[in-house]
Structures are given as structure tokens and as C-alpha cells.
Amino acid sequence: MATDAPPPSKSQPPLPSTEEFVEVQQSAEFGELRRAHRSFAFPLTVAFIAWYLLYVLLSNYAGGFMGTKLFGNINVALVLGLAQFLTTFLIAWWYSRHAATKLDPRAEAIKSRMEGGA
Amino acid sequence: MSPAITQVQQLQLAAGEASEHRPLIITLFSVFVVATLVITVWAGRQTKDAADFYAGGRQFSGFQNGLAVSGDYMSAASFLGIAGAIALFGYDGFLYSIGFLVAWLVALLLVAEPLRNSGRYTMGDVLAYRMRQRPVRTAAGASTIVVSIFYLLAQMAGAGVLVSLLLGITSDGGKIAIVALVGVLMIVYVTIGGMKGTTWVQMVKAVLLIFGTLLITFLVLLKFDFNVSDLLGSAAENSGKGAAFLEPGLKYGLTATSKLDFLSLGIALVLGTAGLPHILIRFYTVPTAKAARKSVNWAIGIIGAFYLMTIALGFGAAALIKPDEIIASNKAGNTAAPLLALHLGGVDSSWGAILLATISAVAFATILAVVAGLTLASSSSFAHDIYANVIKKGQATEKEEVRAARWATVAIGVVSIALGALARDLNVAGLVALAFAVAASANLPTILYSLFWKRFTTQGALWSIYGGLASAVLLVLFSPVVSGKETSMFPDVDFHWFPLENPGLISIPVGFLLGWIGTLLSKEEPDAGKYAELEVRSLTGTGAH
Numbered sequence: 001m002a003t004d005a006p007p008p009s010k011s012q013p014p015l016p017s018t019e020e021f022v023e024v025q026q027s028a029e030f031g032e033l034r035r036a037h038r039s040f041a042f043p044l045t046v047a048f049i050a051w052y053l054l055y056v057l058l059s060n061y062a063g064g065f066m067g068t069k070l071f072g073n074i075n076v077a078l079v080l081g082l083a084q085f086l087t088t089f090l091i092a093w094w095y096s097r098h099a100a101t102k103l104d105p106r107a108e109a110i111k112s113r114m115e116g117g118a
Numbered sequence: 119m120s121p122a123i124t125q126v127q128q129l130q131l132a133a134g135e136a137s138e139h140r141p142l143i144i145t146l147f148s149v150f151v152v153a154t155l156v157i158t159v160w161a162g163r164q165t166k167d168a169a170d171f172y173a174g175g176r177q178f179s180g181f182q183n184g185l186a187v188s189g190d191y192m193s194a195a196s197f198l199g200i201a202g203a204i205a206l207f208g209y210d211g212f213l214y215s216i217g218f219l220v221a222w223l224v225a226l227l228l229v230a231e232p233l234r235n236s237g238r239y240t241m242g243d244v245l246a247y248r249m250r251q252r253p254v255r256t257a258a259g260a261s262t263i264v265v266s267i268f269y270l271l272a273q274m275a276g277a278g279v280l281v282s283l284l285l286g287i288t289s290d291g292g293k294i295a296i297v298a299l300v301g302v303l304m305i306v307y308v309t310i311g312g313m314k315g316t317t318w319v320q321m322v323k324a325v326l327l328i329f330g331t332l333l334i335t336f337l338v339l340l341k342f343d344f345n346v347s348d349l350l351g352s353a354a355e356n357s358g359k360g361a362a363f364l365e366p367g368l369k370y371g372l373t374a375t376s377k378l379d380f381l382s383l384g385i386a387l388v389l390g391t392a393g394l395p396h397i398l399i400r401f402y403t404v405p406t407a408k409a410a411r412k413s414v415n416w417a418i419g420i421i422g423a424f425y426l427m428t429i430a431l432g433f434g435a436a437a438l439i440k441p442d443e444i445i446a447s448n449k450a451g452n453t454a455a456p457l458l459a460l461h462l463g464g465v466d467s468s469w470g471a472i473l474l475a476t477i478s479a480v481a482f483a484t485i486l487a488v489v490a491g492l493t494l495a496s497s498s499s500f501a502h503d504i505y506a507n508v509i510k511k512g513q514a515t516e517k518e519e520v521r522a523a524r525w526a527t528v529a530i531g532v533v534s535i536a537l538g539a540l541a542r543d544l545n546v547a548g549l550v551a552l553a554f555a556v557a558a559s560a561n562l563p564t565i566l567y568s569l570f571w572k573r574f575t576t577q578g579a580l581w582s583i584y585g586g587l588a589s590a591v592l593l594v595l596f597s598p599v600v601s602g603k604e605t606s607m608f609p610d611v612d613f614h615w616f617p618l619e620n621p622g623l624i625s626i627p628v629g630f631l632l633g634w635i636g637t638l639l640s641k642e643e644p645d646a647g648k649y650a651e652l653e654v655r656s657l658t659g660t661g662a663h
Contacts, residue, residue, distance in 0.1 A: 015661040018647040025650040033657055038570075041227040049388060052220045056384045059213050059366035060377040067365040072347030073354065077209055077365055084216045085422055091223055092418045096411060099231075104408065107658040114660045 016114050024110060033106040040098050048091055055080055139471045140285055146479035150326075151303065154319045154486070158307050161315035168516040171312035171523060172239035172498050173402040176663075178317060180409040184416020187400050189320030190491040191218075191391075191417065192327060192424060194276055194452075194484045195550050200425070201458075202451025204432020205444055208353070208363035210370050211432050213380075215425040217387030222421065224562075225392040226414040231407040232569050232656035233398060238663065241398045242503035244656075245564050245583075248648035249576040251512070255503040257583040261560045262395040262499035264587060265553050267534065269396075270492045272549035274300060274538030276452075277485045283453055284478040294539045300489060301535035307490040308497065308527045312520075316490045317403055323480075323487035328424065330480035334455070334473075335427040337462045338434030349430070352437035363436070379618045383551055386622030390554030393561030396495035407659050431455050438462070450547065456481065493534075497526035544607045548599035548619055552590065555622045559586030559629035567633050569656055574637050575644050581636030586629025593621035 024030050058066055059077065066077035165171050178186070196218065203211030237243035242258030278297040287293065307315055342349040354363040362368060370380035391397065401410045435444065435458040447453040459477040463470030501523035506514040514522070563582045567574040594600065599619045602612035637644075655661055 015651075018651060021654050022647055022650040024654050030654060030657075034653070037657060045224065045227055048220065048223050052217070052384070052388055053381075055216070056213075056381055060371060060380060063365060063367050063371065067361065069361075073350040073364060074347055075364055078212075078350075081209075081212055081216060084220060085426060088220050088223060088418060089422060092226055092415055095223075095227055096415055099411060103657075110654070111658040111660045114654075114658070 036102045142475040143478045157318045158311035158315040162310040165312040171520045174313035178403045180412025183413035185324045186317045186320040187417040188420040189324035189487045193488045198452045200428045201431040201455040205435035205454035206451040207369035217384045221388045221391035222418045229392040230410045234401045234407045234410040235659045235662045236656040239502045240499045247652045255507045259499045259503035263496045266492045266496035268549045269553040270534045275541040275546045278542045297538040304489045305531035308494045309524045320487045323483040331427045335430040338430045353433040382620035382623035386555040386558045390558035393557035396491045497523045500526040555590045559590045559625040563629040563633045575640040577640035578633045578637030582633030585632035589628040590621045590625040
């Protein structure tokens with residue numbers, strides 16, 4: 001499904017029944033999709049929050065270290081701050097690549113089967 | 119270097135009597151207002167059903183929505199506040215900005231796509247999906263409205279102060295008139311243009327803001343031959359604080375309490391963004407979860423680039439303007455960016471006047487776009503969660519729902535004009551942090567449990583929403599934000615006992631814990647069938663509309 005898909009129709013397509021949803025939820029295929037999302041997103045979330053907290057704690061309680069000059073007037077604090085930007089951009093890119101290769105194909109297969117069968 | 123400014127000019131700016139620049143600033147403000155009104159009327163003509171009003175017809179592209187998300191998110195507090203904080207406190211201003219960016223990863227990894235896949239118009243759609251509708255919708259509506267009103271109030275009062283300052287209005291009546299004008303404009307944008315109009319206003323604002331900051335950043339760097347180290351060195355020297363200006367500590371590191379306070383603020387920023395209702399409803403404006411992901415990626419790029427540029431703005435102001443002048447113009451440094459524009463162009467030249475007017479107009483556009491988004495979020499939630507699903511028990515027609523949303527917009531607009539006018543002289547900047555704290559304490563735990571925890575029950579949802587909401591609001595009520603300090607909202611009384619200004623450190627764990635305990639203690643069984651629906655839909659997009 002790309003963004004240039006036709007506008008969603010005003011009348012909602014009928015939703016598959018609850019039984020069908022339960023069946024899919026318990027299928028191995030959906031289990032793989034769930035695992036592919038959770039095993040990527042959960043640890044990474046913990047990691048970037050921990051990395052941010054480490055940065056905040058260093059700023060709060062390790063002033064001497066943060067003030068160490070590296071070159072010119074650029075100190076550790078500035079470099080670590082910019083590193084937060086860099087890691088944010090990298091994680092966003094990394095997740096998007098993971099989603100495009102590991103999540104989207106599985107999600108689309110399940111979706112088209114459920115909607116086709118409805 | 120900019121020409122040395124005379125004492126007289128300093129005083130003029132300090133008193134806010136920028137009268138010579140006023141006609142130009144008013145002209146640019148008016149151009150923006152007229153342009154956005156034209157867009158609004160055009161969008162209004164295309165707004166026919168509820169999906170148009172609430173979700174802009176779900177036809178925006180990922181890039182368009184990414185721009186609009188940025189426009190919705192980057193408030194005047196970001197633009198002027200962070201530049202000002204850097205100008206006055208150096209590194210700590212920059213430190214403050216980072217939480218606002220990192221936070222987007224929570225939205226990207228955990229919230230945006232599942233929300234787009236399983237909800238329709240509001241945050242309440244997802245929270246109530248597998249729960250008993252009426253109590254959870256009521257709670258979601260209450261939390262949405264509280265978060266949005268706090269945020270709105272801070273923006274409205276800020277708008278009054280800021281625009282008065284930029285226009286050189288000092289009278290009380292003038293300030294009230296500005297607040298009323300902002301309020302009336304936001305009512306018009308939202309009632310007529312709905313989500314479509316609001317989205318376009320936010321996109322225009324984002325483009326203006328990016329180009330405005332890009333221009334100033336370029337001019338600052340040009341002055342220092344693109345040598346960032348020189349820029350930082352001059353800023354440290356001119357600030358009078360030396361190397362300490364480039365290190366953490368000048369604002370948040372003063373005492374053990376202020377350090378803890380910053381930790382609390384940082385956590386609330388990172389966890390709050392993905393629980394802000396006015397941000398969440400933006401994900402309904404795109405057709406698919408993939409497009410929602412693209413929106414967040416664009417937003418991360420745009421917002422990140424913007425905060426990187428505020429480094430140049432803030433340190434540029436610190437390097438080129440005397441700190442006394444910044445403080446004299448506005449104690450919190452909120453006018454540092456416009457002052458910087460004036461200095462870069464030359465205080466006496468028309469180029470300086472044009473730059474000042476441009477940056478002032480960008481700030482004005484920023485305020486309008488953000489308040490419109492907040493009003494839309496709260497009126498949508500009132501109409502869709504509370505009116506249609508609680509009062510009318512799901513029996514309201516689309517027409518009735520949209521009519522209710524429009525009336526709610528007018529009511530919320532009038533209330534915020536009144537509150538904004540009353541609060542014009544109070545220090546309400548702390549309310550933005552409160553909005554993030556409530557979003558992180560009440561909304562985020564409930565969203566995450568709903569999406570990812572099979573056992574979560576209605577009681578758990580109610581406990582986390584009301585518990586997180588109440589603990590955040592009560593802690594702030596009894597904090598130095600409200601009373602007991604010179605910088606408090608009510609400096610003349612003192613009933614504070616909670617030492618921190620930011621409640622997140624306590625209220626966020628409280629929200630998560632209560633959701634968990636409420637679930638464990640509830641007698642009802644979770645609805646396994648509904649969870650299967652929600653889980654499969656949220657991950658696959660089956661039945662998304």
C-alpha cells in the first residue's frame with residue numbers, strides 16, 4: 001500500500017469476525033510478525049531511553065568530564081549532545097529499514113488474506 | 119560586526135517600543151493571516167464528512183504530514199524559548215532541546231503505526247477499543263482535554279506577551295486584544311477548515327519556520343566564517359561566564375533539587391511526546407501505517423534539523439548581543455531570536471527591520487498553528503469520545519458529531535481566550551512541562567498497555583489514566599510552579615510542599631504502576647476476542663480506514 005493509493009472508500013469494508021481475528025492471532029505467521037516487531041522495538045526503546053538518561057545524568061553529575069575540551073571550544077558535552085541527534089537519526093533509519101524488510105511483507109500478507117476472505 | 123547600538127536604542131527595545139518596525143511587522147502578520155484564512159475557507163469547502171473534519175480525509179502524504187507534525191510540535195516555546203535559553207544559559211538550553219527530539223523514537227517504534235491501524239479519529243479510539251466504552255472514553259476525553267487546555271493556556275498567555283513585545287504594545291487592553299485575536303483566529307481555522315485547514319496552516323508554518331531559522335543560522339555562521347568553535351568561543355566570552363557557558367549546569371545544575379528537576383523534566387519530555395493527543399491525531403490524516411511511519415521520519419528530520427539550528431541561533435545571540443540587553447527585553451530570553459535578527463541585519467538599517475519583522479511573523483505563525491492543533495485535538499475528543507460515545511452512546515450521526523465538534527471548538531476557544539487574558543501576567547511557562555508530564559503519566563502507560571499487554575482491563579485503564587492525571591496535576595499544584603517562589607504563577611502565596619517543578623519522576627511511575635495494579639486487582643476478565651482484534655489490526659492494518 002503506497003501513499004498514492006486511492007482515497008479510502010467512505011463505506012467501511014466489513015471487518016473479519018472475532019473468531020477469524022483470534023485464529024490469526026494464534027497463528028504461527030502472526031506470532032512471527034509480533035516477535036519481529038517486539039524483539040526489535042522493545043529492547044531498542046529501552047536502549048535509547050537508557051542512553052538519553054545516561055546523557056542527562058552525565059550533564060547533571062559529571063560536569064568536569066563534560067567540560068573536557070576536545071578541540072577548539074568543542075567539549076565532551078557538545079559532542080555527546082550531538083551524538084544524541086546522530087543516534088536518533090540512525091535509530092529512525094534502522095527501524096524503518098527493519099520495518100520495510102521484516103514487518104511490512106508479513107503484515108501485508110496477513111492483511112490481504114483477511115480482507116480478501118472477508 | 120553589527121554596529122554598536124546606542125543606549126537610547128537599547129532602552130527603546132527594552133521597553134518594547136519597537137514602533138518604527140511596527141508597520142512592517144503588522145503587514146507581515148496580516149499577510150500570513152489572510153493567506154491562512156484563504157487556505158481555511160478553501161479547505162472548509164472540501165470538508166464534508168466526519169473523516170474530513172477529524173482526519174483531513176486521510177489523504178495527506180507522509181511528507182506533508184511530517185511537515186504538519188513538525189508545525190504542530192515546534193511551538194513558540196521551542197523556537198523562541200530554546201533560542202533564548204541558550205542565549206542566556208548556554209549549554210543547558212541545548213540540553214533542554216534534546217529530550218524533545220529523542221522522544222520521537224517512542225512514537226516511531228511503539229505508537230504511531232499501531233494507532234493509525236486501529237483507531238479512527240482520537241486517542242480514545244485506541245484506549246477504549248477492547249474496554250468498556252463509556253468509562254474509558256470519558257477518561258480518555260478528560261485526559262485529552264486537560265493536556266490540551268494546559269498546553270493551550272501556556273501558548274495563549276505566551277502569545278499575548280510575545281506579540282505585544284514584538285509590536286511594542288504595553289497596555290493591558292492591547293495584550294488582551296492580542297490574546298482575543300489569536301483565539302478568534304484559531305476558532306475560525308478549526309471550525310471552518312477542520313483538520314484539513316489546520317494541517318495546511320501547520321505545513322505553511324513549518325516551511326516558514328524552517329526557512330526563517332535557516333536564514334538566521336546562515337547569517338550567524340557567515341559572521342564567524344562557518345567556524346563553530348569561534349562562534350562558541352565568542353558566545354562564552356560575550357556572555358561573561360567563560361567556559362562554563364559551554365558546559366552543563368548554569369540553569370539546571372545550580373542545586374541538588376534543580377538537577378533532580380531536570381532529570382524529571384527529561385523523562386517527561388521523552389515519554390510525553392508520544393502521548394500528546396494533538397500529535398497523535400495527526401497520524402489519522404494519512405492513508406496507511408506506512409505513511410504514518412514516513413511522517414514520523416520526516417518529523418524527526420525536520421525537528422532535528424531545527425534544534426540543530428537553534429544552537430546557532432542561541433549561541434549567535436549570546437555572541438552578538440549583550441546579555442543585559444536580552445534580559446532587559448524579556449527576562450526569560452524569549453526575544454533573543456528576534457533581537458538577533460535585528461542585530462544581524464544592522465540595528466539602524468532597513469535590512470535589520472525586515473529581518474526582525476520576518477522572524478516576528480514566523481513566531482506569530484508558530485503560535486497560531488500550534489493553538490489550532492491543540493483546539494482541534496480537544497474539540498475532536500469532546501465530540502467523538504464524550505458526546506458521540508458517552509452521551510449519545512454511539513447513536514450520534516456524523517453530522518451531529520461534527521456539529522458538536524464545531525461548537526466545542528467555539529466553547530474551548532472562548533474559555534482559552536478568557537483564561538489566557540486572565541493569566542496574561544502570570545508565569546505560565548511551566549504549564550507546557552505539565553502537559554508533557556500528564557501525557558507521559560496518564561496517556562502513554564494506557565496506550566502501551568492497551569496495545570501490548572493481553573491482560574490489561576478496563577479498571578487498569580481507568581486507574582492509569584486518572585491516577586497518572588491526578589498525580590501529575592496535584593504535584594504541580596503543590597509545586598513551586600504554582601506558589602512559593604518569585605517565578606511562581608502566584609508568587610505572593612506559598613502552599614507548596616513538593617520540591618520539584620516537574621512531577622514526571624513521581625507521576626510517570628505512578629501511572630504505570632496503577633495501570634498494572636488496577637489490572638491485577640480487577641474482577642473482570644480481559645476481553646480476549648477484542649484483544650485479538652486490536653492486536654492483529656494494530657500490527658497488520660486489517661480493516662484500517
